[in-house]
Amino acid sequence: MRHVISLLLENEAGALSRVSNMFSARGYNIESLTVAATEDPSMSRMTIVSIGSDDIIEQITKQLNKLVEVVKVVDLSEAAYLERELMLIKVRATGKDREETKRMADIFRGRIVDVTESTYVIELTGSATKLDSFIEAIDKSLILETVRTGVSGIGRGDRILRI
Amino acid sequence: MVLTGAEIVIRCLQEEKVEYLFGYPGGAVLHIYDELFKQEKVRHVLVRHEQAAVHAADAYARSTEKVGCALVTSGPGVTNAVTGIATAYMDSIPVVILSGQVPTAYIGQDAFQEVDAVGVTRPCVKHNMLVKDVRDLAASIKKAFHIAATGRPGPVLVDIPKDVTAQKCEFAYPKSVAMRSYNPVVKGHSGQIKKAVQLLLEAKRPMVYAGGGVILSDAADKLTKFVKSLGFPITNTLMGLGGYPGTDKQSLGMPGMHGTYEANMAMQYSDVLIAIGARFDDRVIGDPAHFAQVARKIIHIDIDPSSISKRVKVDVPIVGNVGDVLDEMIKLLDATEERSDPDALATWWKQIDEWRARDCMKYKNSDEIIKPQYVIQKLWEVTKGDAFITSDVGQHQMWAAQYYKFDKPRRWLNSGGLGTMGVGMPYAMGCQFAHPGSPVACVTGEASIQMCIQELSTCKQYRLPIKIINLNNRYLGMVRQWQEFFHGNRYSESYMDSLPNFAKLAEAYGHVGLEVDKPGDVEGALREAFKRKTDLVFLDFKIDQTENVYPMVQGGKGLTEMILSSEDL
Numbered sequence: 001m002r003h004v005i006s007l008l009l010e011n012e013a014g015a016l017s018r019v020s021n022m023f024s025a026r027g028y029n030i031e032s033l034t035v036a037a038t039e040d041p042s043m044s045r046m047t048i049v050s051i052g053s054d055d056i057i058e059q060i061t062k063q064l065n066k067l068v069e070v071v072k073v074v075d076l077s078e079a080a081y082l083e084r085e086l087m088l089i090k091v092r093a094t095g096k097d098r099e100e101t102k103r104m105a106d107i108f109r110g111r112i113v114d115v116t117e118s119t120y121v122i123e124l125t126g127s128a129t130k131l132d133s134f135i136e137a138i139d140k141s142l143i144l145e146t147v148r149t150g151v152s153g154i155g156r157g158d159r160i161l162r163i
Numbered sequence: 164m165v166l167t168g169a170e171i172v173i174r175c176l177q178e179e180k181v182e183y184l185f186g187y188p189g190g191a192v193l194h195i196y197d198e199l200f201k202q203e204k205v206r207h208v209l210v211r212h213e214q215a216a217v218h219a220a221d222a223y224a225r226s227t228e229k230v231g232c233a234l235v236t237s238g239p240g241v242t243n244a245v246t247g248i249a250t251a252y253m254d255s256i257p258v259v260i261l262s263g264q265v266p267t268a269y270i271g272q273d274a275f276q277e278v279d280a281v282g283v284t285r286p287c288v289k290h291n292m293l294v295k296d297v298r299d300l301a302a303s304i305k306k307a308f309h310i311a312a313t314g315r316p317g318p319v320l321v322d323i324p325k326d327v328t329a330q331k332c333e334f335a336y337p338k339s340v341a342m343r344s345y346n347p348v349v350k351g352h353s354g355q356i357k358k359a360v361q362l363l364l365e366a367k368r369p370m371v372y373a374g375g376g377v378i379l380s381d382a383a384d385k386l387t388k389f390v391k392s393l394g395f396p397i398t399n400t401l402m403g404l405g406g407y408p409g410t411d412k413q414s415l416g417m418p419g420m421h422g423t424y425e426a427n428m429a430m431q432y433s434d435v436l437i438a439i440g441a442r443f444d445d446r447v448i449g450d451p452a453h454f455a456q457v458a459r460k461i462i463h464i465d466i467d468p469s470s471i472s473k474r475v476k477v478d479v480p481i482v483g484n485v486g487d488v489l490d491e492m493i494k495l496l497d498a499t500e501e502r503s504d505p506d507a508l509a510t511w512w513k514q515i516d517e518w519r520a521r522d523c524m525k526y527k528n529s530d531e532i533i534k535p536q537y538v539i540q541k542l543w544e545v546t547k548g549d550a551f552i553t554s555d556v557g558q559h560q561m562w563a564a565q566y567y568k569f570d571k572p573r574r575w576l577n578s579g580g581l582g583t584m585g586v587g588m589p590y591a592m593g594c595q596f597a598h599p600g601s602p603v604a605c606v607t608g609e610a611s612i613q614m615c616i617q618e619l620s621t622c623k624q625y626r627l628p629i630k631i632i633n634l635n636n637r638y639l640g641m642v643r644q645w646q647e648f649f650h651g652n653r654y655s656e657s658y659m660d661s662l663p664n665f666a667k668l669a670e671a672y673g674h675v676g677l678e679v680d681k682p683g684d685v686e687g688a689l690r691e692a693f694k695r696k697t698d699l700v701f702l703d704f705k706i707d708q709t710e711n712v713y714p715m716v717q718g719g720k721g722l723t724e725m726i727l728s729s730e731d732l
């Protein structure tokens with residue numbers, strides 16, 4: 001099962017490698033990992049997407065909690081939550097593909113943020129699956145490069161992760 | 164008061180009441196060594212290899228309730244220390260390691276003797292930190308001692324660049340540590356504790372499985388009271404030996420791969436199993452799937468939530484400190500007359516006594532050749548079961564664990580989790596420093612002892628009257644045993660050729676050395692050795708080369724699938 005785990009950790013040098021080290025040392029999988037400081041600059045917020053059985057995810061959250069710099073851990077996917085990922089995708093845009101690609105970007109509520117005679121850069125936000133679908137929907141041979149941020153997640157409504 | 168970083172380091176150690184600092188100097192820590200020189204409170208012990216410094220600090224911690232402390236230089240000093248750090252980590256031992264680092268401006272430039280100490284040690288420390296600013300130094304060291312000793316203990320490394328030890332700042336030692344990210348649970352959940360006690364009182368075939376957490380929590384007395392008041396059988400893991408008196412009749416001995424028949428059978432066939440500060444290690448329960456075949460309720464007390472339901476699903480998890488949780492349980496038991504059904508318990512004990520009657524620890528003694536088990540039995544008699552015993556790793560370790568009956572905690576020092584050959588002598592050193600005047604013996608093998616043999620020199624310098632019990636079988640015995648059982652007697656690289664004359668080697672270092680090859684001389688040699696109160700005595704026992712450790716549960720097999728003797732092969 002895919003889980004979206006969110007954590008607050010001290011914004012200190014080495015904290016990130018401690019987290020990623022724990023995953024590789026114990027053989028856990030990381031689909032994506034994003035991290036940045038919060039409104040309180042002494043604290044970072046990290047979102048990790050991992051795939052594993054319930055037992056493994058339970059161990060992952062326990063092992064994360066055990067890291068001295070980790071302040072709080074929550075498995076967002078246990079209840080209602082939102083997830084977003086940003087993708088920048090550069091596609092070849094010449095001839096009839098220019099129109100077609102623009103149309104697809106509109107359907108997916110993407111924005112074209114860079115235009116040259118032969119290329120577009122499309123900016124797209126959404127759930128990871130939405131970004132996957134966009135890639136599926138356009139002609140693969142047109143894709144020049146893609147860059148994705150990885151998932152950021154937040155609980156809905158009263159589910160608040162703070163200290 | 165304005166102090167240099169080096170002065171601050173020493174002041175911090177004094178504040179932490181560090182008696183002994185085990186270390187080895189080098190360029191990056193010269194300022195610190197200079198300050199050590201100028202004071203007397205913290206006594207430095209110069210080892211001969213950094214691995215031994217950390218092992219000795221680790222042993223100091225294992226044999227006391229205090230935190231051990233080691234000091235090493237940058238680069239090779241740190242890499243040499245890694246084995247020691249990993250050993251302490253696997254057994255949850257509180258040690259603070261101070262390492263020198265190249266000056267901050269040089270970090271990352273492949274400077275002379277630079278190694279990323281924080282990176283190298285990250286997977287085998289509880290925590291570590293690089294102190295880049297002298298103003299953070301005192302607080303970092305305070306934190307290190309706090310983190311090492313609290314919660315599930317473990318090693319903490321503080322990496323200190325050379326320029327930081329020279330810079331000055333105002334010194335004030337923090338009185339306490341407050342960390343929003345680190346607050347280990349101590350008290351157990353009272354509802355869970357009630358549930359557990361109820362379950363225990365309803366048990367028909369109860370079993371107590373106690374581990375190293377009991378020792379780390381200094382809760383041996385509480386555990387003994389608890390087990391006595393219930394009348395239940397108990398087994399202590401290799402790390403938990405001494406947590407309950409090994410000579411008491413409720414003790415079934417050690418569980419696991421080389422545990423007793425009765426302990427393993429009772430673990431498997433209990434209907435309520437309470438694990439106390441033990442982590443269901445693969446060497447203890449064998450194959451988890453086989454273990455899970457029997458339906459039983461499991462209660463698990465552990466301070467580290469990640470130890471719970473890691474390998475075995477449990478029914479009543481209790482996160483907390485063993486001592487505190489046992490206090491609560493004893494209170495509940497004291498408040499009720501209720502006890503588990505006496506008939507059921509009697510039937511259970513009858514069953515256990517039948518298992519016991521197999522006498523799985525029996526061995527054929529000989530008049531011709533020294534049996535290792537016999538040496539340990541005599542060691543136990545000669546020391547009246549009251550010595551500090553350290554061991555290395557191998558067959559001798561198992562024989563020491565099986566045949567020396569530990570009645571008290573913190574008397575048995577060995578590497579269980581990492582299984583580090585070479586710990587034996589440094590462990591004896593750290594232990595002897597912590598307990599001057601007490602008998603300390605190191606049970607070792609001719610291979611293990613050679614992994615830190617240079618420490619004979621340290622022992623001489625500090626006049627440590629350790630007794631080394633070398634069970635010399637001229638084999639990497641534990642490896643040979645596996646090759647005999649599972650690799651068709653192909654003894655690939657497990658024979659030790661060209662061994663030194665250990666007695667003479669000991670003498671060369673200025674100690675007393677003695678070779679013993681007749682069973683009739685064993686006891687006399689041991690008595691003689693322990694009579695020499697001020698000498699290190701190296702007893703080189705030439706033992707039966709082909710002796711194996713029984714019982715044995717093969718790796719990956721179930722707990723009840725034991726090889727009890729050579730007849731089962």
Ligand SMILES: Cc1cc2nc3c(=O)[nH]c(=O)nc-3n(C[C@H](O)[C@H](O)[C@H](O)COP(=O)(O)OP(=O)(O)OC[C@H]3O[C@@H](n4cnc5c(N)ncnc54)[C@H](O)[C@@H]3O)c2cc1C
Nearest residue numbers: 374375376380401402419420421440442466485579580582
């Ligand atoms: C050659 C060899 C053979 C071995 N054979 C055996 C064998 O036959 N039988 C055997 O038992 N072992 C054997 N071992 C050792 C084995 O590998 C493990 O090290 C050992 O079984 C672990 O012991 P433990 O479960 O008590 O846990 P420990 O490693 O001692 O861990 C302690 C547990 O208690 C918890 N804890 C710590 N402090 C507290 C506290 N204050 N309160 C509550 N909980 C706390 C920790 O979180 C941890 O989960 C062998 C090792 C070697 C090298």
Ligand SMILES: Cc1ncc(C[n+]2csc(CCOP(=O)(O)OP(=O)(O)O)c2C)c(N)n1
Nearest residue numbers: 557558559582584608609610611639640641
């Ligand atoms: C540092 C290290 N290397 C290798 C091993 C693997 N190993 C475990 S026991 C053993 C043999 C130990 O031989 P010895 O010290 O003579 O003890 P014996 O088993 O003969 O009693 C070896 C090589 C280990 N535990 N530690």
Ligand SMILES: [Mg+2]
Nearest residue numbers: 608609638640
């Ligand atoms: Mg040997």
